[in-house]
Amino acid sequence: MNTFISKLKSRNAILYWFGLVCLIGGVVCTGLTVVTTRQVLGINEFIKPTKFFVSIWLFCWTMAWYTGLLSQRRKVLIYSWIVVSMMTLEMVIITGQAALGKLSHFNVSSPVDGILFGVMGIAITILTSWTGYIDYLFFKRKPLTEDESGYLWGIRLGMLLFVIFAFEGFLMATRLSHTVGAADGGAGLPVINWSTRYGDLRVAHFFGMHALQIIPLFGHYVTHRPRPVILVAVFYFLLVTFFLIQALAGKPVLANLVN
Incomplete structure (x- = not known):
């Protein structure tokens, strides 16, 4: 440490x-x-x-x-x-x-x-x-070594997804709320308080921004090759986009996954 x-x-x-x-x-x-x-x-x-x-x-x-x-x-x-x-x-x-x-x-x-x-x-x-x-x-x-290629692509794409889903915050700002289908402040998950009854735009915001850590970690510890990192980043983007679409439809994505 x-x-x-x-x-x-x-x-x-x-x-x-x-x-x-x-x-x-x-x-x-x-x-x-x-x-x-x-x-x-x-x-x-x-x-x-x-x-x-x-x-x-x-x-x-x-x-x-x-x-x-x-x-x-x-x-x-x-x-x-x-x-x-x-x-x-x-x-x-x-x-x-x-x-x-x-x-x-x-x-x-x-x-x-x-x-x-x-x-x-x-x-x-x-x-x-x-x-x-x-x-x-x-x-x-440019990568300094061949083994660095996957990690470098992880940083590139993780940061790119961070930027995209950080700007998703403007969607919440224009609505003046993060809950879809009800007013903010209803029943939510412990601590993070994401809605368990309605759509919550913070879910995609959170997971999208933490691509900043997840995708590079995959590129560093799981594979050193760019192609798997790019494929994981694309899948991750589609998954978080699904969270966003579900939230806009007023559905509590994480609660549905847990249940």
């Missing part, structure tokens, strides 16, 4: 340290769920910040690992500070609104809330667009 941390820090110290701060933030918010009782949409007000802190921690450490493979260090530096600034803005708003017992996403109930929601949209657009640019740099990069 110490070797991994040292290597991660050497690859991208900025994203390593910011990711660590987000991990600590997630732990703090987890503690706050124990000592607070106020709820937002039927769950403790600090559950959402906890999930976002943990998600950003994982994203930062993943991108810290990947960007260490790029030779364009100045562009990686710019990207790293964009991640830090945009995600700091995002988490200040999410945590601040939670502490006030308010929604952060889809909240246009007052001019101030609407502005904060709009700022979050701008921040995530900048971050996702720059992540797409980093992916472009990986498409330009």
Whole structure:
């Protein structure tokens, strides 16, 4: 573990340290769920910040690992500070609104809330667009060895799927909700709170964005050949698209799979 941390820090110290701060933030918010009782949409007000802190921690450490493979260090530096600034803005708003017992996403109930929601949209657009640019740099990069080919294609396609399904968030933003067929806040799965009765656009959003970790891991540990990685990425894309279509049809995809 110490070797991994040292290597991660050497690859991208900025994203390593910011990711660590987000991990600590997630732990703090987890503690706050124990000592607070106020709820937002039927769950403790600090559950959402906890999930976002943990998600950003994982994203930062993943991108810290990947960007260490790029030779364009100045562009990686710019990207790293964009991640830090945009995600700091995002988490200040999410945590601040939670502490006030308010929604952060889809909240246009007052001019101030609407502005904060709009700022979050701008921040995530900048971050996702720059992540797409980093992916472009990986498409330009040639594998250093034959064994690296599958892993490199995993990074390329995992990041591409991340960008595609991150932008799916705009579908939720235009609807001002993530539930299809009912209002947000109904019965949901533990912790993640995905609807068990209606369609939930967060399912495809979640699985699509975590292609960022899943596809490269397949390319690194399962096969070193590009073709299987590409086939898995295509299958993964179709599966997540199925989740999206089912959600738009008002069907609780994961609940159906479990049952």
